[in-house]
Amino acid sequence: MTSYWVRVALDVPLEAVFDYRVPEGMPVCRGQRVIVPFGGKQEIIGVIVNVLTQTDIPPEKQKDVINVLDDLPPFSEQWLQFCEFAAQYYMRPIGEVILPVLPPPLRKITAYTGKTKTSPVERLDKKLANQVIRAEKEQKKRLKQQQSSGSETTIEASIKPLQAILLALNDEQQQAVDVISQAKKFTPILLHGVTGSGKTEVYLQAIAHVLAEGKQAIFLVPEINLTPQFERLLIERFVPLYGERAIAIMHSSLSDGERLSSWLHMQRQEVKVILGTRMSIFAPLENLGLIIVDEEHDASYKQQDGLRYSARDLAVWRAHQLNIPIVLGSATPSLETWHHTLSGKYQKLSLTQRAKETPLPCIKLVNTKKMRLNQGLSADLISAIDERLQRGEQSMIYLNRRGFAPVLRCSSCGWTSECMRCSVHTVLHQVPGQVPILQCHHCGYSTQVPTHCPECGNVDLSALGYGTQRLEDTLMRLFPEARVKRIDADSTRLKGSAQELFQQVHSGDVDIIVGTQMLSKGHDFKRLSLVGVLNADMMLFSGDFRAPERLFAQLMQVAGRAGRHIRDSDVLLQTEYPDHHLYQALISHDYDSFANQTLMERKMAHLPPFAHQVLITAQAKDVEQALAFLQSIIQYAKQYLEERLKGVEIYDPVPLKIVRIAHIERAQLLIESVSRPALHRFMNVWLHHIYHELRTHKVKYFVEVDPLSI
Numbered sequence: 195m196t197s198y199w200v201r202v203a204l205d206v207p208l209e210a211v212f213d214y215r216v217p218e219g220m221p222v223c224r225g226q227r228v229i230v231p232f233g234g235k236q237e238i239i240g241v242i243v244n245v246l247t248q249t250d251i252p253p254e255k256q257k258d259v260i261n262v263l264d265d266l267p268p269f270s271e272q273w274l275q276f277c278e279f280a281a282q283y284y285m286r287p288i289g290e291v292i293l294p295v296l297p298p299p300l301r302k303i304t305a306y307t308g309k310t311k312t313s314p315v316e317r318l319d320k321k322l323a324n325q326v327i328r329a330e331k332e333q334k335k336r337l338k339q340q341q342s343s344g345s346e347t348t349i350e351a352s353i354k355p356l357q358a359i360l361l362a363l364n365d366e367q368q369q370a371v372d373v374i375s376q377a378k379k380f381t382p383i384l385l386h387g388v389t390g391s392g393k394t395e396v397y398l399q400a401i402a403h404v405l406a407e408g409k410q411a412i413f414l415v416p417e418i419n420l421t422p423q424f425e426r427l428l429i430e431r432f433v434p435l436y437g438e439r440a441i442a443i444m445h446s447s448l449s450d451g452e453r454l455s456s457w458l459h460m461q462r463q464e465v466k467v468i469l470g471t472r473m474s475i476f477a478p479l480e481n482l483g484l485i486i487v488d489e490e491h492d493a494s495y496k497q498q499d500g501l502r503y504s505a506r507d508l509a510v511w512r513a514h515q516l517n518i519p520i521v522l523g524s525a526t527p528s529l530e531t532w533h534h535t536l537s538g539k540y541q542k543l544s545l546t547q548r549a550k551e552t553p554l555p556c557i558k559l560v561n562t563k564k565m566r567l568n569q570g571l572s573a574d575l576i577s578a579i580d581e582r583l584q585r586g587e588q589s590m591i592y593l594n595r596r597g598f599a600p601v602l603r604c605s606s607c608g609w610t611s612e613c614m615r616c617s618v619h620t621v622l623h624q625v626p627g628q629v630p631i632l633q634c635h636h637c638g639y640s641t642q643v644p645t646h647c648p649e650c651g652n653v654d655l656s657a658l659g660y661g662t663q664r665l666e667d668t669l670m671r672l673f674p675e676a677r678v679k680r681i682d683a684d685s686t687r688l689k690g691s692a693q694e695l696f697q698q699v700h701s702g703d704v705d706i707i708v709g710t711q712m713l714s715k716g717h718d719f720k721r722l723s724l725v726g727v728l729n730a731d732m733m734l735f736s737g738d739f740r741a742p743e744r745l746f747a748q749l750m751q752v753a754g755r756a757g758r759h760i761r762d763s764d765v766l767l768q769t770e771y772p773d774h775h776l777y778q779a780l781i782s783h784d785y786d787s788f789a790n791q792t793l794m795e796r797k798m799a800h801l802p803p804f805a806h807q808v809l810i811t812a813q814a815k816d817v818e819q820a821l822a823f824l825q826s827i828i829q830y831a832k833q834y835l836e837e838r839l840k841g842v843e844i845y846d847p848v849p850l851k852i853v854r855i856a857h858i859e860r861a862q863l864l865i866e867s868v869s870r871p872a873l874h875r876f877m878n879v880w881l882h883h884i885y886h887e888l889r890t891h892k893v894k895y896f897v898e899v900d901p902l903s904i
């Protein structure tokens with residue numbers, strides 16, 4: 195009689211996978227969820243990644259699998275391999291990949307040990323079955339009523355045929371749809387379309403082709419706020435053809451129940467298109483024919499904690515694994531993607547015109563160097579807003595800084611408001627009808643606003659600089675008759691409030707919109723003809739080598755919200771450096787030359803995409819400990835791994851720019867190589883030694899492959 199063990203992936207903060215003995219007669223296979231004992235008396239849910247006939251675990255330490263969960267079919271080989279790739283590429287244990295992507299009810303032991311003892315899947319199925327019965331009853335009732343009233347409209351007649359909803363494509367759009375839908379094998383495609391060029395319609399028609407062939411599609415968007423707009427379009431087009439469950443949504447603000455329900459429909463392959471944010475790249479769809487990544491340049495595709503993955507990069511790998519086309523769409527592609535089109539690795543399709551017959555907005559630089567500003571606003575911008583108000587059009591003022599003022603200062607002794615827990619200033623938040631507070635944007639800590647200086651007692655404290663709340667306040671005073679609305683992370687904190695605000699903008703109930711970058715991407719505003727940009731210079735001289743790329747993209751995106759449906763639209767950008775080449779490229783809408791020049795600079799400086807990077811960040815009570823730990827691991831590498839270090843460079847460890855957050859101090863270490871295989875080979879060995887020999891309980895560390903900000 196052979197005994198079996200299973201190797202189980204668990205989401206615990208340890209590197210290893212764990213082996214468990216399989217009780218006699220228990221059927222097991224790779225990809226199944228199991229309940230296993232862990233630590234003392236704990237029971238947790240894991241996923242079987244291997245079935246073994248032997249194990250290294252000494253007999254006295256062996257433990258048994260408690261239960262196999264069979265409420266869902268095992269995960270497919272294809273999906274498991276995708277997760278395994280992600281784990282290996284991002285240098286993390288497999289459990290940290292697989293478990294967190296599952297909806298909580300499928301991985302939380304409490305969902306299985308409650309009083310009812312039925313699985314959350316069974317409970318949901320029951321609920322869904324009841325819903326179907328109810329819906330059928332209602333439909334019968336409706337039909338009866340219609341028949342008795344002699345009404346002609348039937349359910350079928352109320353469904354618009356797909357042909358009626360499709361927009362007639364222009365030549366460039368048509369060509370893009372043709373190329374995408376004819377690509378049958380792995381084909382990475384950059385859809386480079388200026389803002390408002392109708393990329394969405396290209397995606398939708400390409401998806402239509404894929405679905406018609408009986409396949410499925412993944413559609414990634416960078417932000418939750420963008421899902422409703424695309425969801426509406428997808429439902430309108432595809433639900434009449436493929437039924438209610440054809441479209442599923444996946445993002446972090448769904449409830450556990452909603453996530454479970456989406457997941458079930460996906461795993462049972464009832465879903466045709468999954469629309470969602472970065473986590474959707476882990477959708478368990480078996481028959482994918484196309485992946486779309488909209489606004490592929492967007493930094494939100496990068497997860498910043500746990501498994502620090504790029505959903506865009508994983509999407510390319512998944513398309514490669516499945517041998518299918520992938521479309522990366524943007525008006526301002528990332529330089530990584532642009533580089534791949536120049537080298538011929540990716541195919542480029544261009545949409546050079548706006549889809550509606552409106553030209554791109556005219557971008558003007560307002561030189562504020564020697565100008566007196568009215569609370570940050572130039573006279574030019576104020577009169578441009580006024581003009582829009584007269585014409586009944588909308589204006590949007592973009593300022594990427596929330597709160598009322600970034601710091602409170604004592605005019606007598608120079609004291610400034612600081613966070614007790616972090617090495618940053620606290621931000622003054624002040625809106626009518628609420629008690630003003632000082633808030634830390636890094637740890638969330640907040641305090642009352644002092645009535646006098648805590649250092650010298652002076653009562654004359656002043657709010658320095660301005661944020662969106664102050665701007666809103668100023669605009670309301672300058673234009674008392676206008677309807678001003680602020681859209682930022684603070685005004686949209688409550689569930690559904692962002693949607694409501696966007697709805698007000700779309701329906702024309704707002705004249706002036708004040709907002710942060712939340713506003714800048716993807717939205718198709720119909721009546722907006724002026725965009726004002728404040729404080730762009732702040733990012734011009736940041737130390738991060740990616741700052742110019744990010745700034746250029748941000749500005750081009752925000753400018754692109756103007757004049758999508760209205761002629762004569764303007765963008766006014768206030769700056770003290772109107773001659774800067776970034777702004778010069780911007781006013782001529784010249785992404786290509788900006789990208790080419792910036793790539794050239796990167797090449798000379800041996801920076802990504804011409805080199806590959808890994809970042810190790812160490813956290814400790816004080817930064818000296820973090821630095822010492824990083825020094826010790828460098829020492830180890832130099833002493834024992836010299837051979838493997840060839841072609842790999844380790845830089846000196848440095849404290850982070852914001853060194854302390856929530857009482858924890860941080861330092862980081864950059865590792866770089868022009869050869870990705872060399873980098874990964876070295877890192878794997880090194881990390882193994884660090885984990886087993888150099889780890890201390892005083893210092894926590896984490897690893898980030900392809901970091902976006904350093």
Ligand SMILES: Nc1ncnc2c1ncn2[C@@H]1O[C@H](COP(=O)(O)OP(=O)(O)OP(=O)(O)O)[C@@H](O)[C@H]1O
Pocket residue numbers: 361362363364367387388389390391392393394395524525549550715716717718754755758
């Ligand atoms: N072929 C077409 N004919 C007429 N209108 C079109 C056509 N294609 C798209 N549109 C319309 O043009 C507008 C802009 O399209 P869309 O929002 O897809 O732009 P986009 O390329 O995604 O821009 P951005 O990068 O700024 O998000 C939309 O209102 C859309 O309905």
Ligand SMILES: [Zn+2]
Pocket residue numbers: 613614615616634635636637638639855856
């Ligand atoms: Zn803080």
